[in-house]
Amino acid sequence: MNPSATGDWWRSSPFAIVFFAGNIVRTAGRALIQGALLPLIATVPLVRDNPGIIGALPLVFGAVLLLPLVAAIVQWACFRFRIAEDRLLIRHGVFKKTALDLPYERVQGINARRSLVDRLFGLVTVTLDTSGSVQTEGRLPSIGMEVADRLQRRVTALRPGLGGLAAGGGSSAGTARGRGLGATRDGRMLLKLGPADMVRIGLANRNFIFVAALIGVLGDLLRPGDLLDPILAAVEAGLDSAASAFTGLGTLAQLALAAMVTASIAGVALLLTVTSAFLRHHDFTLRYDGGRFRSRAGLLTQREVLVEAPKIQQLTVSQGLVLRGFRRYRLRALPAAALLSPDAVPAGVEVPDVLDVPLLGGRLAEHLRTLVFAGKAKGVSVLPRCRSFKRVSPWYIRALAVRYCLVVAPVFGLLLFLAWARVPVHTSTILWWWAGSIPIMVLAAWQRWRRQGYAYDRDGLASRSGFLGSEVKAFLMRKVQSVTVKQSPLQRRKDLATLHVQLACGIITTPYLEHSAACALRDYILYRVESSRRRWH
Amino acid sequence: MVAEERGPATPAPPGLEAPGNFVNPEIPLDALPGAETVDWMPLHPRFARRLQVGAFLRSVAYAAAAGGLHITVLVRNPGTFTASPPWLPAFLWTLLGTFCAWSVIWPLIAVTRRGYVVRENDLLYKSGVLWRSVKAFPFNRVQHTKLDSTPLDRRFDLAGLSVFPAGGGRGNRIRGLGRETAERLRAYISERIESGAETAEQSRPAAESVSAEAAPVAMPTPAADAADHAEPAANGGQ
Numbered sequence: 028m029n030p031s032a033t034g035d036w037w038r039s040s041p042f043a044i045v046f047f048a049g050n051i052v053r054t055a056g057r058a059l060i061q062g063a064l065l066p067l068i069a070t071v072p073l074v075r076d077n078p079g080i081i082g083a084l085p086l087v088f089g090a091v092l093l094l095p096l097v098a099a100i101v102q103w104a105c106f107r108f109r110i111a112e113d114r115l116l117i118r119h120g121v122f123k124k125t126a127l128d129l130p131y132e133r134v135q136g137i138n139a140r141r142s143l144v145d146r147l148f149g150l151v152t153v154t155l156d157t158s159g160s161v162q163t164e165g166r167l168p169s170i171g172m173e174v175a176d177r178l179q180r181r182v183t184a185l186r187p188g189l190g191g192l193a194a195g196g197g198s199s200a201g202t203a204r205g206r207g208l209g210a211t212r213d214g215r216m217l218l219k220l221g222p223a224d225m226v227r228i229g230l231a232n233r234n235f236i237f238v239a240a241l242i243g244v245l246g247d248l249l250r251p252g253d254l255l256d257p258i259l260a261a262v263e264a265g266l267d268s269a270a271s272a273f274t275g276l277g278t279l280a281q282l283a284l285a286a287m288v289t290a291s292i293a294g295v296a297l298l299l300t301v302t303s304a305f306l307r308h309h310d311f312t313l314r315y316d317g318g319r320f321r322s323r324a325g326l327l328t329q330r331e332v333l334v335e336a337p338k339i340q341q342l343t344v345s346q347g348l349v350l351r352g353f354r355r356y357r358l359r360a361l362p363a364a365a366l367l368s369p370d371a372v373p374a375g376v377e378v379p380d381v382l383d384v385p386l387l388g389g390r391l392a393e394h395l396r397t398l399v400f401a402g403k404a405k406g407v408s409v410l411p412r413c414r415s416f417k418r419v420s421p422w423y424i425r426a427l428a429v430r431y432c433l434v435v436a437p438v439f440g441l442l443l444f445l446a447w448a449r450v451p452v453h454t455s456t457i458l459w460w461w462a463g464s465i466p467i468m469v470l471a472a473w474q475r476w477r478r479q480g481y482a483y484d485r486d487g488l489a490s491r492s493g494f495l496g497s498e499v500k501a502f503l504m505r506k507v508q509s510v511t512v513k514q515s516p517l518q519r520r521k522d523l524a525t526l527h528v529q530l531a532c533g534i535i536t537t538p539y540l541e542h543s544a545a546c547a548l549r550d551y552i553l554y555r556v557e558s559s560r561r562r563w564h
Numbered sequence: 565m566v567a568e569e570r571g572p573a574t575p576a577p578p579g580l581e582a583p584g585n586f587v588n589p590e591i592p593l594d595a596l597p598g599a600e601t602v603d604w605m606p607l608h609p610r611f612a613r614r615l616q617v618g619a620f621l622r623s624v625a626y627a628a629a630a631g632g633l634h635i636t637v638l639v640r641n642p643g644t645f646t647a648s649p650p651w652l653p654a655f656l657w658t659l660l661g662t663f664c665a666w667s668v669i670w671p672l673i674a675v676t677r678r679g680y681v682v683r684e685n686d687l688l689y690k691s692g693v694l695w696r697s698v699k700a701f702p703f704n705r706v707q708h709t710k711l712d713s714t715p716l717d718r719r720f721d722l723a724g725l726s727v728f729p730a731g732g733g734r735g736n737r738i739r740g741l742g743r744e745t746a747e748r749l750r751a752y753i754s755e756r757i758e759s760g761a762e763t764a765e766q767s768r769p770a771a772e773s774v775s776a777e778a779a780p781v782a783m784p785t786p787a788a789d790a791a792d793h794a795e796p797a798a799n800g801g802q
Contacts, residue, residue, distance in 0.1 A: 363730060507702075508701075508729035509729055511697050513692075513698075515694070516694050531730045553686055556702040559704070
């Protein structure tokens with residue numbers, strides 16, 4: 028309200044130019060993909076008809092490379108920020124000037140990112156999350172470590188309830204330079220991931236199969252046969268002496284070869300996903316001190332996320348098939364305004380980092396839950412296999428199966444129409460396929476139903492869902508924003524209902540409860556919300 | 565099962581007494597009115613007519629566009645679609661006519677299914693003919709409200725009220741309130757938001773703590789906490 032006179036307007040380090048240039052290039056690249064590519068292609072005939080123009084091409088390329096740099100320098104020159112007592116002020120913009128005023132009490136979390144350049148020169152890119160929007164708002168690219176530390180101390184000094192961390196952090200400012208933002212504030216180490224865990228994360232990566240398939244397709248396109256033939260010849264020549272023993276096993280050798288190719292494709296895919304896991308999560312540490320979580324990870328670009336436990340709206344614990352084999356889980360702690368599904372983010376919007384623990388054991392997950400929920404909601408487990416989860420009504424299977432069948436019906440209908448129009452012989456085959464698909468749909472629906480579940484106690488509610496893996500979303504009832512009870516015609520006939528609970532970070536759905544249970548839950552959640560004197564966060 | 569859990573809350577044990585200025589009257593859970601038993605307020609009686617007029621205007625626009633297409637394609641250039649079956653235009657016109665007629669009739673059915681209730685602590689809104697839903701917005705979670713009205717709405721003296729919760733999102737809109745009702749409702753909700761914020765302020769200690777979360781007095785909702793301590797076994801096996 029009264030910006031203190033102590034803070035001056037700062038400019039970030041010149042290395043921020045890299046950051047701005049990166050942003051510009053990214054935006055330009057997106058624009059190119061989204062439609063500016065056509066004019067570019069249109070220049071091709073122009074170049075073909077006037078060969079003399081080729082001499083000017085280096086100039087054009089130079090301009091293309093130089094323009095973002097110049098624009099970035101101008102942007103950097105126009106970027107100023109000021110760390111006042113109670114708020115952060117940012118002014119930026121070249122033609123359209125923007126002034127951002129961010130009170131510290133609105134800050135949901137502090138994220139720090141240190142790219143390789145940043146780390147070489149002792150700089151850090153700090154982002155302050157607010158609950159206002161999904162987009163990152165207060166971002167200070169490439170500022171000095173001591174400035175970042177001062178900012179963090181200012182923000183945390185306004186939280187007296189979260190322990191005497193601000194006092195402890197003050198003395199460590201000088202030594203914090205070495206590792207990362209506030210590295211010397213030890214707090215309690217909750218988790219540290221090593222190289223073996225990176226391999227696990229790489230294996231559990233959902234993209235693993237996808238990458239493997241991609242490599243397979245690429246390998247096929249590159250005609251591996253031509254490549255393999257010399258190898259085969261070499262193998263044959265090398266094993267010439269032993270060949271007499273293998274002559275009868277031609278098919279077996281072929282099978283072995285196929286297995287080898289598959290294994291090598293899987294190996295390359297694994298290498299890629301494990302590398303990405305190393306890049307993202309190398310040396311992952313999670314600490315807890317005085318009511319806040321701090322995670323740091325990254326091989327080249329180091330990311331640090333700092334979240335206060337009370338600001339966390341929802342805990343999401345997921346376990347895919349591979350993670351299930353490892354008996355490990357993945358946990359995400361969503362603050363307000365974090366989007367649940369990354370698909371819903373419009374292109375070009377940068378979403379702030381959330382607290383994401385890629386691999387942790389069940390006991391630690393439960394411990395984190397008690398820390399986040401401040402000991403409340405003891406009866407709500409975040410582990411998918413916990414017995415406290417109640418199943419939803421079996422009618423859910425029927426509803427899902429009907430829905431799946433409706434989805435595939437147009438496909439088969441179209442096939443049938445084509446068959447009827449052209450080759451009437453195959454109609455029966457298609458009908459058989461259609462009939463055969465129905466049990467599969469029912470099985471899929473049954474599996475979804477098995478994964479669906481909910482658990483609650485006086486303070487919290489958890490909803491479980493999934494198909495092969497499973498995912499639990501848990502939250503405190505008093506953080507709810509609104510509640511909806513919905514009934515489809517089928518549900519009305521069977522006296523069932525679906526409960527939608529809106530939190531500040533998204534909507535959580537529990538389908539096919541008994542109608543009375545859904546209403547009672549709704550009324551109880553409303554009671555918890557309305558009798559809460561605390562504000563929503 | 566839930567009913568068991570909603571047993572009466574026991575008073576706070578000695579250790580958990582609230583400070584003097586903190587008042588949190590206990591709400592007996594069974595006295596909470598269920599959302600099903602409330603008297604639903606219907607939307608404004610003119611709202612169905614307004615929707616019908618809107619649908620009619622839209623139908624006229626569709627029909628004009630389809631007519632223009634019909635004339636350009638079939639009357640001016642009769643040779644364009646020689647391969648298409650002769651019944652196709654009639655079929656498409658029937659489809660359009662059914663759609664338009666249905667969209668004019670539908671508001672008569674749909675509007676009667678909508679309704680709202682203003683309770684002491686929340687706002688309920690029900691809607692849906694086949695897929696029915698009841699939404700509840702607690703006042704102490706509403707961030708801001710908005711009134712809006714299109715020209716057609718103003719002609720019928722109607723307005724829509726949007727309620728925005730925290731965390732962004734598009735908000736939740738209640739259409740078809742009388743303009744005066746909507747204005748009064750908005751004022752009431754704003755008042756409730758402010759008074760809620762005030763009690764939150766009062767419940768903080770005198771010290772200048774900024775975050776309500778961090779303030780020690782804001783911590784207990786004593787009745788609920790006490791209930792937890794009194795019946796630890798109640799949550800088991802749920």
